[in-house]
Amino acid sequence: MGRVRIVIDGYNLIRRIPALLCREHESLEAGREALLDRLFLYKAGKQVEITVVFDGPGRRGFFARGGIRVQFATPADTAVVEMACAGTTVVSSDIEVQNGARRRGAKVMSAEEFWQQVTASIQARRYRGPQKGPRPMFHGTWDKAYIDDEEEERPAKKRRRGRKR
Numbered sequence: 471m472g473r474v475r476i477v478i479d480g481y482n483l484i485r486r487i488p489a490l491l492c493r494e495h496e497s498l499e500a501g502r503e504a505l506l507d508r509l510f511l512y513k514a515g516k517q518v519e520i521t522v523v524f525d526g527p528g529r530r531g532f533f534a535r536g537g538i539r540v541q542f543a544t545p546a547d548t549a550v551v552e553m554a555c556a557g558t559t560v561v562s563s564d565i566e567v568q569n570g571a572r573r574r575g576a577k578v579m580s581a582e583e584f585w586q587q588v589t590a591s592i593q594a595r596r597y598r599g600p601q602k603g604p605r606p607m608f609h610g611t612w613d614k615a616y617i618d619d620e621e622e623e624r625p626a627k628k629r630r631r632g633r634k635r
Contacts, residue, residue, distance in 0.1 A: 473517045477553045477576075478584075479546060479562035480505065480524040486563055486581040502540075510536040511595070512588045523549050 494501025526542030543549035
């Protein structure tokens, strides 16, 4: 089986998922980083090629981190549709993007449906026993421990230690 190719409408996905939207309220970069952190964990150990397209000046092109390609384009919706082809899955809840991708032969998945797969995959990896074989390599700032969405929303409790007498 070959590589699966996924093209994601970045801001569409961020703005449909409450935990990511909460991070985006801090800054656009924080929202993008939160999305990319989770996609990196989702991608680990899978034969999948992920491209995330964000609205931004097209002259900046793209960069890849942790095997995930990030591209800035104006407008991002058009770029996502242009990347769609047979064998590609396009992730967006935008009806125009979905219709354009279908016309080009791509499979379409809503942002919410894809996010369920991402979180389920990450949860399954978290609770597995020790893995055999090489561990996935972590890159850059993505070398962070995963904090699930529920833990982000509530403050951490302080532990109290008893006094020794």
